[in-house]
Amino acid sequence: MESIANSLIKRPLKLFLWAMLLYVASQSFIVGLFVAVVGFFYLKEKAIQWSKVVPAAPKVSMPDTPAKPQRTVEQPAQPPEKQYERSAVVTPIRRTGTHDRS
Numbered sequence: 751m752e753s754i755a756n757s758l759i760k761r762p763l764k765l766f767l768w769a770m771l772l773y774v775a776s777q778s779f780i781v782g783l784f785v786a787v788v789g790f791f792y793l794k795e796k797a798i799q800w801s802k803v804v805p806a807a808p809k810v811s812m813p814d815t816p817a818k819p820q821r822t823v824e825q826p827a828q829p830p831e832k833q834y835e836r837s838a839v840v841t842p843i844r845r846t847g848t849h850d851r852s
Contacts, residue, residue, distance in 0.1 A: 758765040775782040 758768060771785065775785040
């Protein structure tokens with residue numbers, strides 16, 4: 751998992767915004783209290799995520815050699831259809847009510 755410091759160093763705008771948030775939080779009691787509460791709940795959620803055990807994937811036995819599909823009926827080889835053979839057709843837009851203009 752990528753640490754917060756590495757994330758902030760790689761993204762200077764994010765580092766600047768965090769620094770401005772901490773500056774405003776240090777100047778205002780209400781903003782500081784809000785940042786402290788948000789930080790507390792963020793760390794609480796991270797602690798819960800770290801304590802959870804992620805179950806391992808079940809072990810599945812795979813065959814040593816892949817099974818090859820058997821061809822039952824021989825079909826004559828036909829060349830594949832060519833896609834996008836024709837170019838796009840451009841049709842003029844009909845003008846209604848403009849027949850008297852030139």
